[in-house]
Amino acid sequence: MSLQWTLIAGFLYLEIAVVLLLVLPIASARRWNSFFKSKFLQVLQRQAGFYFLILLAILVLFLLDAIREMRKYSNLAEADExxxxxxxxxxxxxxxxxxxxxxxxxxxxxxxxxxxxxxLVILISNQATLEAQSEASMRQAQSATTAAKSLLAQRGEVAQNDSNEAHDKEVIELKAKLVKVQDELKLEKKDKNALKEQADNLAKEYDRLAEEHSKLQKKLTVGYGDKKDE
Incomplete structure (x- = not known):
């Protein structure tokens, strides 16, 4: 094998090894993308398209040369036969x-x-970009969910505070009514005690008047008897 074909065969073996490295699950798409975007490859990437076209042109030339050789020697083999x-x-x-x-x-x-x-390099780079965008979207969705939960919790707290304020207001009103009822009850107790004392006094006065009336009646009875005896 001549030198140029030895180099092309070595390049072919290198390509097979690179394809296996890219296809096998050795590293994730992110690591490959970070490797592709390293400083060394970024320097080469500026002229990578130009070098790639030159490589393709060389390989196409060698392919055409191999086709020419095949046609040449196949014609010679037919002539020899x-x-x-x-x-x-x-x-x-x-x-x-x-x-x-x-x-x-x-x-x-x-x-x-x-x-x-x-x-493969383009697909791996796109996959890494899509994974990064997906994770960013997931983080954004999680932050939005957290914000929504916190907002709902704040609204719940506000509603709870409003209900607590209404409850406290109702309790205060009930306490005021209870105090008012207690005051009215005290007044009624005082009136009842006053009426009871007044009734007791009236009963005592009635007993006294009844006793005096009895005494006066006795005196009148005694005086009327004395007058009758005379």
């Missing part, structure tokens, strides 16, 4: 055709994996 060439020449032609086909597959897969790696 029809002309019944020497066995050594036929084997050399078959070997060269095999190398051309090998080079075709190496350059073709290298070109294909280059496009795959670029697409």
């Amino acid at each position: 029809h002309g019944h060439a020497h066995l050594d020449r036929e084997m050399q032609g078959s070997m060269r055709l095999f190398r051309a086909q090998r080079n075709f597959y190496i350059s073709g897969f290298a070109l294909f994996l280059s496009l795959v790696i670029r697409r």
Whole structure:
């Protein structure tokens, strides 16, 4: 294998290793995205598009060269078959055709994996961005939920305070009514006691008058008897 095809084969093996690293669950999308956005890669990223186009152009050139070699040696093999060439020449032609086909597959897969790696990098970066946006939205939703709960709690406290104030006001009014009723009850007790004392005094006065009336009646009876005896 010549030097250039050895380099392309090594590049192909490197691409296979990179694809495996990107596909296997070795690191999360965030870590890959942070790696892609590192300072070293940011410096390279400024001209990455240009380098990528150059790489694609080189791989396309090698692919076209391998196709040309395949067509060339396949035509020679067909001519040797029809002309019944020497066995050594036929084997050399078959070997060269095999190398051309090998080079075709190496350059073709290298070109294909280059496009795959670029697409994987873009998808991983987009996934990391979407995950960051999703987490930001979740945090925003959680903060909004917390704010709504606190607002509802404050409204509940205000309503509770209003109900407590109304209850306290009602209690104060009931206490005032109770004090008023107690005062009225005290007044009624005083009036009752006064009426009772007045009734007692009237009963005593009635007993006294009745006793005096009895005494006067006795005196009148005695005086009338004395007068009758005379």
